[in-house]
């Protein structure tokens with residue numbers, strides 16, 4: 001879609017301002033029921049659009065994302081625009097600096113429509129831990145959009161943004177992308193700068209795009225995957241992916257992770273089997289493989305992520321920014337009350353868990369051991385990639401949850417991340433692609449996992465499926481775009 | 486029972502890199518509160534640290550100067566604790582893989598003090614209590630520190646002071662820190678325990694936090710040692726705790742109990758990559774290191790034959806030592822070294838009002854001019870007195886040696902000319918000569934006075950005296 005909209009702008013069939021207005025109108029009309037946006041930057045968006053229009057009037061060329069309306073997850077720092085991580089504790093916080101990815105897009109005159117809903121501090125898989133209430137699934141508002149980047153996925157699926165940037169710590173891009181029938185790319189750890197992404201678990205977090213097509217995911221990834229000196233863990237992508245997404249895949253070796261497939265619902269299994277058939281017809285060699293250590297990935301994830309979160313979230317004390325309780329007796333009392341009132345239940349649960357596993361006397365039993373298992377999982381993937389180019393799994397064992405379901409049973413909710421979490425543990429790139437619907441009409445997605453910095457390969461394999469199926473799953477789920485293209 | 490003191494030190498030294506350890510903000514001392522800050526050093530959500538390479542280089546230099554091994558691989562860790570001056574609620578430090586380890590310092594009594602480790606970390610901000618309210622200044626937050634941890638090798642408080650003085654000198658020498666205790670760029674935690682003399686089993690220790698003057702350290706350690714001995718003598722046991730020294734009343738007192746119960750929940754800083762320092766990098770830093778104080782001191786005493794105390798004064802500040810060495814670079818005699826030392830210590834130092842001025846050593850005399858002056862003095866073309874007076878004038882006016890001393894002045898004091906004048910003096914003061922010859926020693930003074938008057942004070946009085954005496958003896962007055 002990005003390509004087509006870019007052409008539309010260049011041919012002056014539509015102005016950037018008209019485009020922005022269409023999207024803003026759509027948001028105002030549709031979002032009351034979806035709750036995907038938590039902050040709308042209308043004025044800012046129109047100003048950006050005007051800059052693009054004046055460039056076009058002057059006969060200047062525009063770059064691929066220039067003038068296109070998009071959205072950012074609310075944990076990506078935007079100077080002058082609120083960044084709350086959908087937490088009460090960051091109410092009123094307006095950053096004084098831009099995240100690296102936003103700086104890139106801002107320089108390209110991308111039109112930021114607003115900030116989108118998410119689980120509080122990205123902790124959750126339903127978007128329902130947001131202090132603004134969860135984003136709803138555009139396919140059925142009685143179901144969640146998924147999480148934590150639920151707002152981005154919901155907005156993109158409903159045509160309330162051309163694309164969006166989310167963050168993925170254990171599946172937070174891919175799972176909502178799958179639930180909403182969109183494409184979600186979690187890049188290699190270190191391919192996209194985390195500078196300005198409000199940290200949840202620093203060794204797992206990664207920013208990536210949610211789009212309607214694989215082609216769009218490739219175009220956005222190519223723009224944002226630059227080396228950044230402000231994030232020394234970020235090397236940038238090794239190549240532009242877009243020139244590879246149409247490469248021939250016959251003879252490519254795909255390993256299907258059977259443990260993950262076995263966990264899935266019947267509808268999901270059926271859809272993923274059809275995907276496998278499609279790939280075989282395209283000439284790929286498909287084999288079933290086993291990744292036995294991935295069984296422990298969830299435990300590793302909840303230890304490592306919570307440990308890092310407990311440290312990362314220590315800074316929210318109400319002293320320098322964000323909300324602070326109005327009455328207190330001393331410093332200690334102030335931060336106790338501020339944090340007790342400011343953080344939601346899920347965030348508190350994870351801070352407590354993380355503090356516990358790092359504590360003296362427990363460190364070796366939990367944190368240290370988790371890191372040993374982490375190495376084992378990494379090795380298992382490395383071994384698998386000696387025989388296979390990519391690994392295929394369902395993105396999630398089930399389709400979207402019913403609203404309110406998760407609050408009842410947090411542990412079974414954690415289990416729903418089983419297919420996505422190992423990818424973060426190993427720092428690998430993975431993309432979720434829509435591949436069908438369940439009996440309730442909710443989207444199903446599959447996941448392609450690649451080797452580190454092999455985004456080209458996974459996007460190539462993903463795009464081939466989309467081409468093969470004529471992107472039928474994409475078009476069907478959306479339909480409500482301001483411009484039918 | 487006779488007890489022996491056991492002390493170990495944890496010394497924090499602020500490094501004098503231009504920018505902070507994880508951001509580009511200045512490390513300058515003072516400045517309006519919260520003006521040397523940016524999103525990174527106040528820990529705004531989403532910001533990430535970026536390690537200043539200069540900090541690693543400075544710390545490696547410090548490690549080498551203290552005879553440490555340098556770790557090829559080290560890493561940064563998070564030390565989690567909550568305090569309002571710590572904006573991220575964790576300090577980025579090094580826990581189990583410090584940059585430098587296993588070093589030592591040699592004291593003048595021949596004892597070796599072991600250095601366990603040196604690691605790099607960030608400083609915290611400062612709390613300002615004012616009118617019942619507390620304010621926070623984050624200017625100091627993120628200023629690079631090294632923590633130098635000694636082994637519990639001190640057995641006497643004077644050893645502690647000497648070690649710290651040596652540390653201070655060394656850090657200044659290699660220009661990694663100004664080590665100003667009053668500005669907090671050198672701070673010290675002192676671990677004190679006592680044990681029966683001759684024992685090898687250490688007693689239970691207490692830690693005196695944040696000492697900021699040598700004098701207070703002396704007093705605090707002495708006080709704490711006596712306190713512990715009193716407890717043991719009366720049959721009690723020392724409690725392991727953190728103390729604070731109350732300088733105004735001269736006692737140590739326990740800090741809040743909570744300070745001891747800290748669980749820092751260390752874990753590897755995921756926002757930074759591991760630190761690798763290659764052997765080549767270490768060699769490169771080593772090759773750029775200046776000669777250190779202790780080596781200079783040895784050289785001054787053994788090579789230049791300067792008395793130990795004078796040598797110490799010359800070597801103490803790098804700029805002084807450099808001026809001294811440059812000035813005598815081409816000198817030929819031991820006498821010149823001594824003359825130079827004397828002129829610096831008596832004439833030049835008298836111009837300075839503080840140790841700081843001495844350290845900066847900003848004078849209008851170049852080492853080349855100083856060498857010219859020393860040569861004239863060595864060749865006895867000018868007297869010691871004349872040399873002093875000339876140097877004083879040079880310091881005041883910035884003039885060169887030969888702007889002040891004319892050819893005529895020089896001829897006036899050559900040995901031949903002096904002989905002539907001495908003969909003249911005897912001829913014109915026969916009575917005085919005879920008085921001296923007949924045993925009235927004081928009579929020589931008036932003869933010397935005559936010579937000095939004739940030479941306008943430029944003659945070498947001692948030489949004149951010797952010549953006069955020789956002639957008197959020769960001519961048999």
Ligand SMILES: [Zn+2]
Nearest residue numbers: 508510523526
């Ligand atoms: Zn700064």
